[in-house]
Amino acid sequence: MFSAPRFVAVDDRPDHLEAIIKTFQVIGSPCMGIRYDPASPPDNIHFRAVRALFIDMHLLEGIPTTQETKHFALIGALLEDNIHATGGPYVLVIWTQHANLCGQLKDYLNANLDPKKPYARPLAVLCLDKEKFINLENGEPKEAGLLQEAVEGAIAESPQLSALLSWETDVLGAAGTTLAALLELIPPDLRQTHSYPNALDQLLSRLAAVGVGKLNVPADKRAAINSVLGPILADRIQNQGTSEDIQAL
Amino acid sequence: MHKLGDKIELITRAAGSEEILVEIDWNALLKATFLSEAEVSIRTRSPEVFKGKTTGTKIVVSQLREKTWSRGEVRRLFRQITSISSPFSTRSDRFEATLEVPDHPEWIEGIPDVHALVKTAPWHFHFEFDGKISWKYHFRGIPGIKVEPRKASDKTEDLQIIEPRDLDERGTNLDVKKDKQQKVIADANMLEGIGPIKGEIYVWDRDREVLAKLAETSLVQSFLDENGGVRVYRDGIRVYNYGEPGDDWLGLDLRRVQTPARNISRNIVLGMLDLSLEKSSGLVEKTNREGFVENTPYKHLRQIVLGALSLLEIERKLDKEKIRAVTGPAGDTEAERIQRPLEQLRAIARVHKLEAELEPSIRKIEIQYTEMRDAMLRAGLSGLGLAVVFHEIEQGVRVLYEAIEAGQDVKLVRDRARELVRILDGFSELLRKGEKKKDSLQHLIGRARDINRVRFRVHDVRLVCPPLEGKGADINSSFSFSLALGALNNLLDNAFYWLKVRWPKTDKQTPSRAIYIDINDSMFEGPAIVVADNGPGFQDDPERLTKPFFSRRPEGMGLGLYYANLVMELSGGRLVFPDPQDIGIPKEFDGAVLALVFPQE
Numbered sequence: 001m002f003s004a005p006r007f008v009a010v011d012d013r014p015d016h017l018e019a020i021i022k023t024f025q026v027i028g029s030p031c032m033g034i035r036y037d038p039a040s041p042p043d044n045i046h047f048r049a050v051r052a053l054f055i056d057m058h059l060l061e062g063i064p065t066t067q068e069t070k071h072f073a074l075i076g077a078l079l080e081d082n083i084h085a086t087g088g089p090y091v092l093v094i095w096t097q098h099a100n101l102c103g104q105l106k107d108y109l110n111a112n113l114d115p116k117k118p119y120a121r122p123l124a125v126l127c128l129d130k131e132k133f134i135n136l137e138n139g140e141p142k143e144a145g146l147l148q149e150a151v152e153g154a155i156a157e158s159p160q161l162s163a164l165l166s167w168e169t170d171v172l173g174a175a176g177t178t179l180a181a182l183l184e185l186i187p188p189d190l191r192q193t194h195s196y197p198n199a200l201d202q203l204l205s206r207l208a209a210v211g212v213g214k215l216n217v218p219a220d221k222r223a224a225i226n227s228v229l230g231p232i233l234a235d236r237i238q239n240q241g242t243s244e245d246i247q248a249l
Numbered sequence: 250m251h252k253l254g255d256k257i258e259l260i261t262r263a264a265g266s267e268e269i270l271v272e273i274d275w276n277a278l279l280k281a282t283f284l285s286e287a288e289v290s291i292r293t294r295s296p297e298v299f300k301g302k303t304t305g306t307k308i309v310v311s312q313l314r315e316k317t318w319s320r321g322e323v324r325r326l327f328r329q330i331t332s333i334s335s336p337f338s339t340r341s342d343r344f345e346a347t348l349e350v351p352d353h354p355e356w357i358e359g360i361p362d363v364h365a366l367v368k369t370a371p372w373h374f375h376f377e378f379d380g381k382i383s384w385k386y387h388f389r390g391i392p393g394i395k396v397e398p399r400k401a402s403d404k405t406e407d408l409q410i411i412e413p414r415d416l417d418e419r420g421t422n423l424d425v426k427k428d429k430q431q432k433v434i435a436d437a438n439m440l441e442g443i444g445p446i447k448g449e450i451y452v453w454d455r456d457r458e459v460l461a462k463l464a465e466t467s468l469v470q471s472f473l474d475e476n477g478g479v480r481v482y483r484d485g486i487r488v489y490n491y492g493e494p495g496d497d498w499l500g501l502d503l504r505r506v507q508t509p510a511r512n513i514s515r516n517i518v519l520g521m522l523d524l525s526l527e528k529s530s531g532l533v534e535k536t537n538r539e540g541f542v543e544n545t546p547y548k549h550l551r552q553i554v555l556g557a558l559s560l561l562e563i564e565r566k567l568d569k570e571k572i573r574a575v576t577g578p579a580g581d582t583e584a585e586r587i588q589r590p591l592e593q594l595r596a597i598a599r600v601h602k603l604e605a606e607l608e609p610s611i612r613k614i615e616i617q618y619t620e621m622r623d624a625m626l627r628a629g630l631s632g633l634g635l636a637v638v639f640h641e642i643e644q645g646v647r648v649l650y651e652a653i654e655a656g657q658d659v660k661l662v663r664d665r666a667r668e669l670v671r672i673l674d675g676f677s678e679l680l681r682k683g684e685k686k687k688d689s690l691q692h693l694i695g696r697a698r699d700i701n702r703v704r705f706r707v708h709d710v711r712l713v714c715p716p717l718e719g720k721g722a723d724i725n726s727s728f729s730f731s732l733a734l735g736a737l738n739n740l741l742d743n744a745f746y747w748l749k750v751r752w753p754k755t756d757k758q759t760p761s762r763a764i765y766i767d768i769n770d771s772m773f774e775g776p777a778i779v780v781a782d783n784g785p786g787f788q789d790d791p792e793r794l795t796k797p798f799f800s801r802r803p804e805g806m807g808l809g810l811y812y813a814n815l816v817m818e819l820s821g822g823r824l825v826f827p828d829p830q831d832i833g834i835p836k837e838f839d840g841a842v843l844a845l846v847f848p849q850e
Contacts (some may be wrong), residue, residue: 038696039688039730060700062735063675063812064668066805069745070738073703080703098671100664112707131609 004049005032006165010078011056011095012036015139016130020054020095023147047082050090051165052155053122057096057105068101072108079113083120088168091161092122093154095130102127124158174236178229251275254310261306262299269293276312320356327357328475332492335482335521344485361468367519369464370451372568374561378553379445380437382408384560388568391454393462396571401564408435409750410556411803433746434753435553442531442546443524446553450479450520450561452513454569458576479520479554481540483529489538492520498540499555506657506665508806509648510641510798511566513558522554559803566799573640587618587639590646597653606659607649610666617673618642624680637797638676645669672808679732679815688730690768690778690847691716691723697737698766701745708745709755711763713835724768724776726847728820733845736813736824740780740843743809746802747784747841765838772832775822775849779832784840791826813845821848 007024009031011017017033024031034042036059047053055078058071083090092109094102106125113121133147134140141147156162182203190199208217208224217224250257251273259271272290281287299305318326326348333346350356367373371391376384383404390398410433440446453469460466479499480492490496497503497515505514524532531546541547591611598607618639625635646669652662694716698705705712715721741764748762755761765781793799795814800807814824822845829842 038700038734039692041696041699060735060738061675061678061731062738063679063808064671064806065739065742065809066800066802067742067746069704070701070742073707074700076703077700098664098667100660112703114703114706 005030005046006049006051006168007031007054008034008046008050008052009054009095010034010036010042010059011054012038012059012061013056013139016056016095016134016136017139019134019139019141019147022141023151026145027148027151042078042082044082044084048084048087050083050087051161051168052091052093052151053079054093054095054128057094057098057101068104069108072105073112075105076109076113079109079120079122080117083117085117085119087119089123089161089164091155091158092125093151094125094127096127097130097136099127099129123161126154126157128154170240171237174233174240177236177240178233181232182229250308250310252314254314255312256310258309258311259306260298260308262296262304264302264304267293268296268299320353323350323353323356324360325475327360331363332476332480333487335480335485335487335523361465361472363519366465366469366472367451369469370453370519371459371463372450372452372561372565374448374450374452374564376448376450376557376560377445378408378435378440378447378557380435380440381405382435382557382560384557386561386564388565391459391462391572392464394459394572395575396568399568407750407753408553408556409433409559409803410435410552411559432753433749435549435556436753439549439553441549442529443550443553444528445525446550446557447523448479448520448554448557449523450518450558452561452565453517454572455517456572456576459572473516473519477514477516477518479518479522481522481524483524483532484526485523486526488534488540491540496540499551499558501558502652502655502657503661504555504804506648506652506661507668508804509644510569511562511807512804513562513565520558556803563801587615587643587646590643590650591615594646594650594653597650601653603653603659603662606663607666610663610670613670614642614646614666614673617670617677621673621677621680624677635676635797638672641798642669642673675812679812679819685727685729685820687725687727687850689723689725690776693728693730693733693737694766694768694778697734697741700734700738701741704741704745705764708749709757709760709762710745710748711760712766713763713838714766716766716768721768722770724770726776726850728822728847729816732816732820733847736816736845737778737780739809739813740845744780744782744784744841748782751783751785751840763837765834767834769832769844772827773825773844773846775847777825777844777846779827779834779842779844781829781834781838781842782840783838786840787826794826795824810843813843817845817847822846 007029009017009020011020011033012035014035017035021031021033031054032046034046036042036056038060055075057068057075059074059078060071079092094105096102102125109122109125128147128150130136133142133150135142155165183200185203186196186199190196204225205217207228208221211227212224255275257271257273257275259273260268261271262268270290270292278287278289296303298307330346330348334344348357371389373387373389374384376382383402383406385402386400388396388399390396412432453463453473454460455470460470463469475494476492478492478494478496479501481488491498501513501515501518505512529546531544532550533542533544534540535542541550591614594607595604595611598604598611621635622639645665649662649666649669652665694714698712698714698717704710716723744764748764752761761783763783765779767779769777769779787794788801789799795810796807797811798807799811800809810824817824825844825846827842827844829838832842832844834842
């Protein structure tokens with residue numbers, strides 16, 4: 001019943017993680033923050049519908065070594081382990097103090113992600129330089145709105161993903177307006193806590209009966225409701241205003 | 250040649266032929282209205298210059314455009330001309346280029362002879378690569394510094410190379426598509442279109458203490474300023490503009506910014522590479538005399554030469570350390586030692602308007618350095634080699650200064666400054682933390698395996714790990730999980746690399762590369778994680794292996810084992826290099842064997 005977060009951020013530093021989460025709060029969209037703990041892998045349930053995944057490039061502590069591959073391989077393993085096969089597309093945003101290494105990371109992921117897990121491959125790998133946006137000592141944003149612009153810009157950098165994300169948002173919006181329209185059928189005086197559930201029950205029962213015939217409802221109640229709400233939802237998706245991102249495609 | 254004078258006369262005669270005379274008069278040519286009217290006279294005549302059986306070519310340039318030549322210009326011309334032919338070639342068809350200045354013979358007097366100058370170089374390195382490398386290293390000693398001369402050599406070993414950088418210093422993209430698996434060993438196939446490569450390399454030192462002891466210091470310095478670099482000769486004839494001032498085809502100065510205490514910069518090296526004209530057909534010279542066309546053979550040539558240079562740098566670093574130990578500055582406190590280079594860096598950043606780019610890193614280096622030193626003193630860790638780390642940081646700051654002064658790319662300088670901060674960050678974290686908790690060694694190994702799962706797959710490395718196969722009891726110890734994981738990761742890092750060196754090719758079905766990880770509870774004073782592989786093994790003693798900034802990998806930072814050792818010592822354990830037979834690991838793991846020994850519960 002609870003929908004999965006579309007924005008997820010992973011960082012080993014809680015203050016840096018906080019900065020990303022705060023930014024999403026300003027944007028008005030929830031972002032799931034996961035503090036990376038090398039002792040226990042993150043729960044992959046949080047990644048099941050991710051659309052923009054922010055990962056710090058260096059999740060492991062320690063001194064720099066000749067090659068960065070252990071950090072890159074860890075990111076690769078995180079993607080392979082956590083991105084769901086049915087989760088849909090996502091963009092990987094590397095959130096780092098070492099933006100100069102982003103190209104290498106991209107090449108590494110391109111070459112080495114498991115070919116048997118094509119869904120784990122990000123649609124795009126983008127890079128945000130932490131130092132530009134936050135005070136690295138305490139994670140405080142340097143200038144309000146700067147990170148927000150960059151996050152929006154990073155997503156907009158991939159017009160295809162932008163369009164898909166907008167479509168998904170539109171569908172979610174259409175589902176919301178469908179439910180709202182449904183509730184408009186319940187008279188205001190019945191919208192009291194004691195009467196609301198009954199009124200809703202009656203409405204759904206009638207719709208289900210109209211949809212598939214009274215005798216067929218008990219066989220599959222969910223299908224009965226779907227047969228009525230489905231066309232309304234489809235109509236809302238079809239006829240609501242198209243977002244700019246999709247028009248730009 | 251046409252830039253030199255307006256009138257050119259070329260006389261040439263081949264064996265058994267008449268003499269040919271070509272006359273070009275630019276004054277007459279430029280008077281012609283149409284190109285078809287511009288004529289160059291070419292005629293054949295009975296030999297007048299090359300009489301009898303003599304053959305050759307003579308070119309006379311007259312009506313010089315530059316009427317007055319200064320002493321400095323003539324001396325520069327002398328250096329240019331005399332370097333056309335390789336001074337070290339032993340080919341049968343070798344030739345010499347000379348310059349005479351009949352009106353002013355004194356102008357070219359005293360110009361150092363390359364043969365005499367290279368004798369002052371404390372280091373000499375010779376290598377030959379024909380699919381395998383053989384090399385000879387000679388540290389010839391420095392008069393007045395009590396460090397024994399040393400020779401080292403190796404025959405027919407594999408040459409380690411590194412992935413080429415995307416851009417060379419001329420901005421050419423050398424590597425459009427990266428291989429899925431990075432090649433770490435050069436093979437004979439890489440010589441296609443290049444042929445065998447020979448190199449003679451002389452290296453000096455510009456550290457104040459060393460320079461003061463060298464003969465003809467200023468002469469050597471000015472010679473290196475003009476001539477430092479690595480030249481290329483084909484059949485004894487120089488290929489321009491490699492090794493000319495302003496050319497850094499191997500990116501030596503760039504590499505030094507990245508690993509300052511080890512890598513050599515252009516202004517301390519004179520190198521000459523010898524190629525065969527016949528066999529190096531893949532190397533095509535550009536028409537503008539600016540080196541070879543940047544094709545695959547050229548890319549391979551750079552990789553091979555840089556690989557060979559790394560061997561020299563690794564050996565040289567060993568002697569440099571000894572030199573530093575006897576000449577090291579005394580008296581300055583650590584804070585003063587870093588403060589001065591940092592102030593200089595600040596000042597030059599101001600002059601070049603790079604404050605915004607660099608000040609955050611400079612400030613961080615300053616703070617971290619002091620914090621780290623204090624933490625080290627508090628914890629009484631002076632014996633852990635941190636002084637070497639401090640030295641590296643100081644050296645790094647100095648090289649940043651030099652890089653800005655030399656006009657290196659600002660982005661590179663900024664990235665390198667951040668890298669120094671990262672090194673310091675890593676160490677301060679280590680000294681600050683150490684929050685120990687009871688945890689299982691099996692859990693630690695399991696996480697290390699999971700984190701590196703992609704690497705095991707990509708490099709086709711088989712993991713043999715009894716504790717993760719349900720064999721043996723799990724053992725607990727108190728340690729900082731993230732630090733211990735860092736240490737274990739570093740051991741795996743090394744194993745992945747060296748397995749590729751020993752087994753450059755691999756087969757997915759029957760992988761030849763393998764790593765062994767086990768828990769041993771009986772051999773040491775506490776429980777230990779043993780890591781072994783079937784790579785080439787160690788060729789240095791443990792003391793050297795755990796020294797900071799020592800690595801036998803080309804461009805290796807040399808911090809992995811040092812860090813692992815430090816982590817273990819700070820948690821009351823140690824890093825050991827046990828005898829494989831003593832701890833009973835399977836015979837196939839005949840490479841490196843290490844153990845992280847944890848304190849007894």
